[in-house]
Amino acid sequence: MRPLIFIAFLIFCAQNNFAQQAIKPFKKGDRIVFAGNSITEAGLYHNDLWLYYITRFPNQEITVCNGGIGGDVAKNINDRLEVDLLGKKPNVLVVTFGMNDSKYYEYGDRTKTAETRKIAVDTSLAYFQKIEATLKQHPGMRKIIMSSSLYDETVENKDNYFPGKAATMEAIAAFQQETAERNTWDFVDLMGQMTAITLQEQAKNPAFTLTGPDRIHPGSAGHFVMAYLFLKAQGMSGKPVSVVHIDAQKSKDIETLNARVSSLKTSSNAVSYDYLAAALPFPIDTVPRVWQNWQTQAEALQVIPFMEEMNQERLKVTGLAASTDYELRLDNNLIGRFSSAQLSEGLNLASLTNTPQYKQAEKLMHILGEYRDLERKFRNYTWVNYNFLKEKGLLLDDSQAALDTVMANQDNVWLKSKTEDYEAVRNPVSKKLLDKKMAAIRKQLYTLNRPKKMRVTLTAVQ
Numbered sequence: 001m002r003p004l005i006f007i008a009f010l011i012f013c014a015q016n017n018f019a020q021q022a023i024k025p026f027k028k029g030d031r032i033v034f035a036g037n038s039i040t041e042a043g044l045y046h047n048d049l050w051l052y053y054i055t056r057f058p059n060q061e062i063t064v065c066n067g068g069i070g071g072d073v074a075k076n077i078n079d080r081l082e083v084d085l086l087g088k089k090p091n092v093l094v095v096t097f098g099m100n101d102s103k104y105y106e107y108g109d110r111t112k113t114a115e116t117r118k119i120a121v122d123t124s125l126a127y128f129q130k131i132e133a134t135l136k137q138h139p140g141m142r143k144i145i146m147s148s149s150l151y152d153e154t155v156e157n158k159d160n161y162f163p164g165k166a167a168t169m170e171a172i173a174a175f176q177q178e179t180a181e182r183n184t185w186d187f188v189d190l191m192g193q194m195t196a197i198t199l200q201e202q203a204k205n206p207a208f209t210l211t212g213p214d215r216i217h218p219g220s221a222g223h224f225v226m227a228y229l230f231l232k233a234q235g236m237s238g239k240p241v242s243v244v245h246i247d248a249q250k251s252k253d254i255e256t257l258n259a260r261v262s263s264l265k266t267s268s269n270a271v272s273y274d275y276l277a278a279a280l281p282f283p284i285d286t287v288p289r290v291w292q293n294w295q296t297q298a299e300a301l302q303v304i305p306f307m308e309e310m311n312q313e314r315l316k317v318t319g320l321a322a323s324t325d326y327e328l329r330l331d332n333n334l335i336g337r338f339s340s341a342q343l344s345e346g347l348n349l350a351s352l353t354n355t356p357q358y359k360q361a362e363k364l365m366h367i368l369g370e371y372r373d374l375e376r377k378f379r380n381y382t383w384v385n386y387n388f389l390k391e392k393g394l395l396l397d398d399s400q401a402a403l404d405t406v407m408a409n410q411d412n413v414w415l416k417s418k419t420e421d422y423e424a425v426r427n428p429v430s431k432k433l434l435d436k437k438m439a440a441i442r443k444q445l446y447t448l449n450r451p452k453k454m455r456v457t458l459t460a461v462q
Contacts, residue, residue, distance in 0.1 A: 023144065023186040025234045026053060026092065028060035033067045033090035035077050037100055039149055039217060040068025041379050043372040044289055046094075048227035048297070051368055052310075055280040055361050056241070058449040063442065065090065066375050069383050073101040074127035080386050081134055083396070091141055095131065097124070098148030098176070098191070099216060102168040104160075113164040121171045132179055145180040145187050147173035149226055150194040152215045156206035160215045166195075188233050190226055197225065197303055210303075212293035219295025220288055221303075228304045241313040241350055242277040249319030269324075269460035271317055276453040281350035282311045283362040307351060316346035317458060325461040330356055331454045337461060356454060364449055371441045374434055380418035381425035388415055398426045 026032060034046045043066050050064040067085045069076065074097045077085070085093065101124035106116040135143050153166040173191050180187035194210055201208040209215070210222035218226065231237075243257035251266040253273070264273040285297035301307060320326065320340040328335040328347075335355055338347060349355055353362075384406060385396050394402040403426065410416045424430045 022235065023188065023233050025236070026062050028057075028062065030062045030092050031065065031088070031090050032062065032092040032094065033065040033085055033088045034094045034096070035067040035081075035085050036094075036096040037068060037072040038070035039099065040096065041066065041070050041376075041383075042068070042217070042223070042290060043376060043379075044220060044223035045218075045226040045230075047368055047372050048224055049230055051365055052227065052231060052236070052282055054364055054368070054445055054449050055282050056236075056239070058279065058446070058451065061446045066372075066379055069379065069386060071100060071387065073097060074124045074131065076386065078127045078130045078134070079390075080382070081131060084382055084386070086134075086138070092144065093135070093141055094144040094146055095135075096146040096148060096190075097128075098169050098172040099151060101172055102151070102165050104162055104165070107162040107164045110163065117164065117168045117171065120168050121175070124172050125175050128175065128179065132183070135185075136183070143180075143183070143185040145176050145185055146230075147176055147187075147189045147191040149218050149222065150191045150198060150210065152198060152209045152211045154199065154202055155209040155211070155215060156202075157209070157213070157215060159213060188230055190229055193229050194222070194225060201303055212290065212295065217290065217293065219290045219293035220285065220297045221295040221300040223290070224297045224300040224306075225304055228300070228306050228310070231310060237309040239310065241279045241281050241311065243312070243314040243316075244275065245314075245316040245318070245346075246271060246273065247319045248317055254318075255316075268321065269462075271320075271326075271456075271458040273456055274453055275330075275456045277313070277357065277451045280357050280361040280364075280449065280451055281313050281355075282306075283353075283358060283365045285365060307348065311348075311350045313349040313357070314346050315343075315349055315456075317343040320344065320458075321460065326458040327461055329455075329457045329459070332457075343458070357451065360448070360452070364445060367441060367445060367448070371438060371445075374438050374441070377421040377424055377434060380421035384415065384418050384422040388412070402426070 034040050040046065046064050046066065050062070053060070053062055065088050067088065077095065077097055101120055103116055103120045107113060135141070148169055151165050151169055153163065169191060173189060177187045177189065198208065198210055210218055210225055212219045240257060242259035243255060244253065244259055244261055245255035246264070247254050248266045248271050251264060253261045253264060258279055259275060259277040262274045265271070284301065288294045288296055320343060322340055324340050325337050326340065326343060327337050333356060335352060350358070352358060388409070389395055389397065389402055389405065392405055394405060403423065406415065406419055406422060410419065424434065
């Protein structure tokens with residue numbers, strides 16, 4: 001266990017770095033590729049980011065692409081940089097690595113930890129320098145370097161304990177940040193901030209983790225924390241979905257932000273108006289999405305102030321009769337019963353899962369999940385090519401000989417698990433259909449994400 005003074009120092013450093021981070025938000029038309037390992041390949045944290053942009057900026061269409069492959073280190077990312085990653089034609093490239101670069105079982109002999117660390121860091125840096133050289137040849141493309149998510153070395157868990165691995169990852173994050181700053185590229189530190197959250201929570205509950213049973217792969221909650229930290233760095237904190245403040249006595253809207261109010265009517269026992277927000281609330285997922293990890297996205301809300309900072313759809317009504325309850329309806333849908341005191345203080349409609357706008361956003365979340373499943377087929381095809389066929393001299397060959405080679409090696413369980421998707425993507429007919437489905441979903445996302453005008457009614461309960 002690390003000394004308490006060292007833990008406090010880590011928290012201070014992470015929080016201080018967190019406060020200093022600032023990168024520009026994505027803009028309309030951006031095509032963003034996230035390059036990474038299995039944590040990126042899982043498709044969650046960057047889909048969470050995309051869903052935030054889909055719901056918050058419905059008229060600013062962007063495309064987010066998964067460029068992760070399980071097991072990748074800087075060397076692998078460099079190997080597929082030109083064809084797989086730049087081949088997706090991004091104008092924004094996010095590069096993250098470090099979890100696999102920092103090694104695992106090599107830490108079993110603690111007398112060799114320093115040697116293990118030096119070899120790991122030097123090797124990772126050497127290939128990152130190759131990546132850097134290639135990226136410099138694309139001056140018009142925005143580059144964002146992102147540290148790995150954390151390896152949870154401090155959780156109360158006897159499995160996958162590699163003492164010293166976290167410090168190696170910190171050394172990799174340090175050269176990532178230095179390289180980004182030297183090139184005036186953006187840098188986002190996930191690992192330091194996730195470590196700070198983890199240590200604070202483990203002081204209360206030693207079994208707390210943002211990863212899972214293996215200390216490595218974040219669960220749905222961990223992925224959502226990653227997305228939150230990225231959005232925080234982009235300056236999204238304090239940006240509400242909308243704000244509406246009605247004075248019932250004066251029959252006027254005192255404040256509106258990111259919304260329009262019209263046809264306002266008030267009486268001694270009722271308030272009604274037309275409401276059109278410029279954004280939708282962010283829907284919170286309650287289903288585990290990571291294999292063998294039962295974390296849900298909703299659990300992240302216990303440790304990050306996402307709802308308070310980034311998901312506020314505020315409705316405040318003052319001047320109502322004291323000690324009176326009111327029914328809130330949106331387009332005649334009964335949402336709930338609230339006291340005049342609650343309404344005067346203000347409601348966060350984004351926390352109410354039965355509103356029409358929340359259900360609209362929830363539908364977008366499920367559609368984006370379908371997109372993630374389709375995109376996974378392409379990532380599995382790429383895995384088969386770069387992690388198996390390349391060494392056979394059949395990289396991106398798509399020939400019958402390549403398929404025969406894959407089928408002859410089905411005793412490889414990882415290869416076997418990806419073979420069906422490999423076959424689908426290598427076939428030009430089925431690949432075209434998959435591309436067409438994904439294009440249709442992208443269009444659907446930016447058609448169904450438009451906020452709708454609704455009639456808001458507050459009626460006193462007699």
